[in-house]
Amino acid sequence: MRRNWILVALMLAMSLAAMDGTIVATAIPQIVGDLGGFSLFSWLFSIYLLIQTITIPVYGKLADTYGRKPVLIFGIIVFLVGSAACGGAWNMNSLIFFRGLQAVGAGAIMATANTIAGDIYTIKERAKIQGWLSSVWAISAILGPGLGGALAEYASWRWIFYINIPLGVGSIILLTIFLHENKTEKRPKIDWTGAAAMLVTGAVIMFSLLQGGQSWPWFSFNTLGVIVVSALLVFITLRIERKSEEPILPRWVWTKRVFLGANLATIGLGIMMMGPNMYLPLFAQSVTGVNAIAAGFILASMSITWPLASSLSGNLYLHIGFRNTALCGAIIVIIGASSFLLIQFPGPVWSLVAIQMMLGAGFGLVSTPLLVGVQSTVTWGQRGVVTGANMFSRYFGQSIGAAVFAAIFNGALSNKVENAPAQLKSELPGVNRVVEVLQSHGADSEVSLYLREVFFDATHDVYIGLVVTGFIVLMILLLTPARFQTVED
Numbered sequence: 001m002r003r004n005w006i007l008v009a010l011m012l013a014m015s016l017a018a019m020d021g022t023i024v025a026t027a028i029p030q031i032v033g034d035l036g037g038f039s040l041f042s043w044l045f046s047i048y049l050l051i052q053t054i055t056i057p058v059y060g061k062l063a064d065t066y067g068r069k070p071v072l073i074f075g076i077i078v079f080l081v082g083s084a085a086c087g088g089a090w091n092m093n094s095l096i097f098f099r100g101l102q103a104v105g106a107g108a109i110m111a112t113a114n115t116i117a118g119d120i121y122t123i124k125e126r127a128k129i130q131g132w133l134s135s136v137w138a139i140s141a142i143l144g145p146g147l148g149g150a151l152a153e154y155a156s157w158r159w160i161f162y163i164n165i166p167l168g169v170g171s172i173i174l175l176t177i178f179l180h181e182n183k184t185e186k187r188p189k190i191d192w193t194g195a196a197a198m199l200v201t202g203a204v205i206m207f208s209l210l211q212g213g214q215s216w217p218w219f220s221f222n223t224l225g226v227i228v229v230s231a232l233l234v235f236i237t238l239r240i241e242r243k244s245e246e247p248i249l250p251r252w253v254w255t256k257r258v259f260l261g262a263n264l265a266t267i268g269l270g271i272m273m274m275g276p277n278m279y280l281p282l283f284a285q286s287v288t289g290v291n292a293i294a295a296g297f298i299l300a301s302m303s304i305t306w307p308l309a310s311s312l313s314g315n316l317y318l319h320i321g322f323r324n325t326a327l328c329g330a331i332i333v334i335i336g337a338s339s340f341l342l343i344q345f346p347g348p349v350w351s352l353v354a355i356q357m358m359l360g361a362g363f364g365l366v367s368t369p370l371l372v373g374v375q376s377t378v379t380w381g382q383r384g385v386v387t388g389a390n391m392f393s394r395y396f397g398q399s400i401g402a403a404v405f406a407a408i409f410n411g412a413l414s415n416k417v418e419n420a421p422a423q424l425k426s427e428l429p430g431v432n433r434v435v436e437v438l439q440s441h442g443a444d445s446e447v448s449l450y451l452r453e454v455f456f457d458a459t460h461d462v463y464i465g466l467v468v469t470g471f472i473v474l475m476i477l478l479l480t481p482a483r484f485q486t487v488e489d
Helices: 002-025 028-035 043-066 068-087 092-120 123-154 164-178 192-211 221-243 257-288 292-300 302-320 322-340 349-376 380-418 431-440 446-479
Strands: none
Touching (some): 002 043, 002 068, 002 092, 002 123, 002 164, 028 092, 028 123, 043 068, 043 092, 043 192, 043 380, 068 092, 068 164, 092 123, 092 380, 123 302, 192 221, 257 292, 257 322, 257 380, 257 446, 292 302, 302 322, 302 349, 322 349, 349 380, 380 446
């Protein structure tokens, strides 16, 4: 019974981070209308992803040092303070700053919630529990857009942040009552210098990935400068971590084949997730002609099969191993992404749903075995570090995916527009106005038809990128040890 209440607390805590992205997205028009700053609104998402990602490894180390409970409760409190501040924001700059504060708390939640699940449940039970935790993301993906839109329309967009407070308070109460840690292990000192170096280095790399191709061209002196600075910071961080007795991310997290393979494959998973997340709703609306709500549900269909696959993965990895289960998932992802390439213009809506559900099943069979697998190879005092490294890998992969797929899509779009038939070229807009012009023209107009075909081809290129990344993940997994030596062995 105690573990069940802890699971409820973890699900409530994770719902804060899971719901926050989807619920904010639907309220952007109202937020911009109230606060202004349209040119800055993308930073509401970028700053959140940036700070959350770079803080996860630090919180993982802190959880191993001071315990999971205080770190998680601290993260929830910071998130709630940030949420309340977001609700009281007076302009776009203040809202962006407070979103960053939310992300400081979200990093702690993501790093420790999965670690606690690994602490209190056996290897056999963890897949089912990861299914429950994954269901939080599924529910958030489905309810988030509708709830955000409803609050923005009938109450105020500020309530999309205030609604976090009762959820967070409920989680804190349950954790306080039911989660007890009685670890007497020696608690080493935190390498604060290494933590600071890692945060700065991660921030620069993540910033460059998020802004490259948007704020400046990829092939520019700005990009070259960022690469040089990033390389220098990586070198400095590695030097600091090598000399530290208790590094934030120990070398063995990236040198042991099991951890290296799992983390690299998880980076690939994060990359692949961004393709559909970024461009499928746009494809559904611009090419197939569905409305925004329907496009949201098409995207959310992935979230139905992901938790189911996560839950079922336990039966698989107990029989065929963690690596081989992840291999099955990677193959399903490749088949799903390849299926998109077989769609004929404009593509039936049901096929998009089917492909999303296939991708969700594949992602669930990759993510859960790799996370549970690395958690199972270490003791309590190291579980926070390996969980933090794995979660960091996923979000770092998402940042790479956002940059790579943006470059692929925009490049394909620009090429098609520039090489349009002569009779249409004078009527076609620049890349930044394609969606606007597409919506303003009739569905049967010659311009609209051509732009729909352009979107169709550009999205195809994105899914080719998914297939290529899937094969890379497959190769990484094949080079990963087939058997994970668990502490229960």
